[in-house]
Amino acid sequence: MVIVVFLCLLILAPFPSSLGLWPIPRGLSAGTATVKLSSSFDIHVAFNNVPADLDDAIHRIKTHLKTDTFERLVVGRGSADANSVHRAFSIKDLTLSLTQNVTIRPVAVEVNTVGIEDRDESYILTIPAKGTQATLVANSTLGLFRGLSTFDFMWYHFDGEKYILNAPLRITDSPAFPYRGFSFDTSRNFYPVSDIKRTLDAMSWVKLNVLYWHIADSQAFPLQVAAFPELAARGAYSQEEIYTESDIKSVVKYANERGIDVVMELDTPGHTTAIGMAHPEHIACFAKSPWTKYANEPPAGQLRIASADTVNFAKKLFQSAIDLLDGTMMSSGGDEVNLPCWNEDEDTLAALEQNNQTIAQALDQFVQEVQGVMNANGKMPFIKSDMVLEHNVTVLNNTGVVVWKSSLDAVSVAQRGLRFIHQPSNYFYLDCGAGDWVGNNVLGNSWCDPFKTWQRAYSFDPYANLTTDQQHLVLGGQMPIWSEQSSSENLDQIVWPRLAAGAEVFWTGATLPDGNPRLGVNATSGVNAFARLNEVRYRLVDRGVKAIALQPKWCALRPGLCDVDS
Known part of the structure; x- marks a missing residue:
């Protein structure tokens, strides 16, 4: 038997209002019968040599099914379901x-x-209306894990029972895009490993599969690497705010066991001031004033790209970081380099003259050298879009481009025939709208105002303005948090549940499975994103994630009654 999942599976009937799946599966048939889990419910595997991480996932889900207390978001919180639950058939395994x-x-x-x-x-997940056995079949253990996450996140709790109202249920599912990520800046403010792992758990529940880890920046270098231990020793905020090699390996292992890649970004050659705390010889315009002339944000400083010693340093740094990582991807960043910084740096100018190079040529060579290290280690290299669009650097054919400044830039990247992921600031930046964090700004606006609502992210079309022949270049996308104004104390509230909006965009596809748009006058009321996302929020809170409320609870309990003109 082979699972075949079509790219455009349609949900022919209206999506059941009492089935709060997120993301929407790409193929679904559902009934109206109530079924519950037996008090002796168990999960069995029909093959030998079960991998330890799949077995661990099964045990986590069995624990959730015992401890979750999320009740249906209706008036009475499911009390009206009591009779049907009492009479319902029980799923035993x-x-x-x-x-x-x-x-x-x-x-x-x-x-x-x-x-x-x-x-x-x-x-394919099947739950019968009258039988006792549910089934989950896949082509890989990763597929089984995704199906388990669906099963794990669909049950309601009431009076000690776990139940759903839509059996028989058959879900035939697969992602529209292979790359579905969260970009996490842990450099500007430090986050404990426990925060990262809690975030990874929540990501896995909504089928996100990439943690793009922006681990160092101008303000701090908290990454400990064997080749240059002095970078973290002098560049981190404190000895308690360092990601040790064991921390990195622990996070990578934790993520991978939950079906999540870790793509580490070592942002170069810009955003590298903190390296100068240990190696000032590699940094041009180190902490130079006024920072507004030499950098996008304080403190100023970027790598001396024309220096052979600095290029070799960067290559060794990437190699040392790669030694900590599993997986098939890595990023060199590359955004927001500052030309005046190099133009006024005597060491850079001297090296350019000695090499008979321009800044553009030195930058191109630097990128090629760093990408060469990643490629030689089997890593698909990622790079920020301004390196390609503004500096026209040479990149490897297997490069993935992170389109971040504007959603409109995707067309220009596609015209170059490069694969890319969407991370547009005008749709996806989770930190926008909190006001400016630099001093002496009378208006106090952030550069990417306004606040990016979940509706804004959810309305994103990954294929907007692309030709049919260019659509295959879209790998997927990710929503980022830049941490100038976030920390452990407010991480969950900024990220969740808005990040789930991006998860559905890139799992379910450019439109809803019934072919309708996500939001707007033509969107069907049968697929009530607001009601389902409210469920995601309350489920996250039930599991210890401090996701922010989207509506007054009165509205959450009465889906649709707070809609405009309702």
């Missing part, structure tokens, strides 16, 4: 199976060894 002739590998191995475009995350 969920059986997991793989299709024939499939190599059984750990989930983490699927993530680490298979290129992101070649992974199979498809699954």
Whole structure:
């Protein structure tokens, strides 16, 4: 048996209002019967040699099914369901199976060894109305993991029972895009490893599969690497605010076991001032004033790209970081380099003259050298879009471009035939709208105002302005948090549940499975995103994630009654 999941599976009937799945599966048939989980419910695997990380996932889900207390978001919180739940058939077990002739590998191995475009995350989940056994079948352990996350996040709790109202249920599902990420800046303010792991858990529940880890910047260098331990020793805010090598490996392992890649970004050659705390010889315009002339934000400083010693330093730094990482991707960043910084740096000017180079040529060579290290280690290199669009650097054919300044830049990247991910500041930046954080700004506006609502992110069209022939270049996308004004204390509230909006955009596709747009006058009321996202928020809170409220609880309990003109 082979699972076949079509690219445009349609939900022919209206999406059930009492089935709060997120993201919407790409194929669904549902009934109206109530079923509940048996008090002795168990999960079985129909094959031998079950990988440890899949077994661990099963145990986590069994724990959730016992401890989750989320009640249906209706007036009475499910009390009206009591009679049907009492009479309902009980599901005694969920059986997991793989299709024939499939190599059984750990989930983490699927993530680490298979290129992101070649992974199979498809699954079929079936829950009967009258039988006792639910089934989950997939082509890979990664597909089983995705199906388990659906099963895990769909049940309601009432009076000690776990139930749903839409059996028989058959979900045939797979992602529209292979790359579905969250970009996490842990440099400007430090986050404990526990924050990162809690975020990874929540990401896995909504089928996000990439943690793009912006781990160092101008303000701090908290990454400990064997080749240059002095970078973190002198560049971190304190010895308690360092990601040790064991921390990095722990986060990578934790993520991979949850079907999530870790793509580390070492942002170069800009945003590198903190390196100068240990190696000032590699940094041009180190902390030079006024910073507004030499950098996009304080403090000023970027790598001396024309220096052979600095280029070799950067290559060794990347190699040392790669030694900590599994997976098939890595990023060199590359945004917001400042030309006056190099034009006024005597060491850079001398090196350019000695090499008979221009700044543009030195920058191009630097990028090629760094990309060469990543490529030689089997990493698909990622780079920020301004390197390509504004500086026209030479990149490898397998490069992924992060389109971040504007959604309109995607067209220009596509015209160059390069694959890319969407991270547009005008749709996805989670930190926008909090006001400016630099002093002496009378207006106090942030550069990317206004606040990016979940509706704004949810309305994003990954194929906007692209030709049909260019659409294959879209790998997916990610929503970022830049941490100038965030820290451990407000992380969850800034990120959740808005990040889930991006998760559905890139899992479900450019439109809803019924072909309708996500939001707007033509959107169908049958797929009530607001009601479903409210459920996501309350489920996250139930599991300890401090996701911010989207509406007064009165509205959340009465879906649709707070709509305009309702």
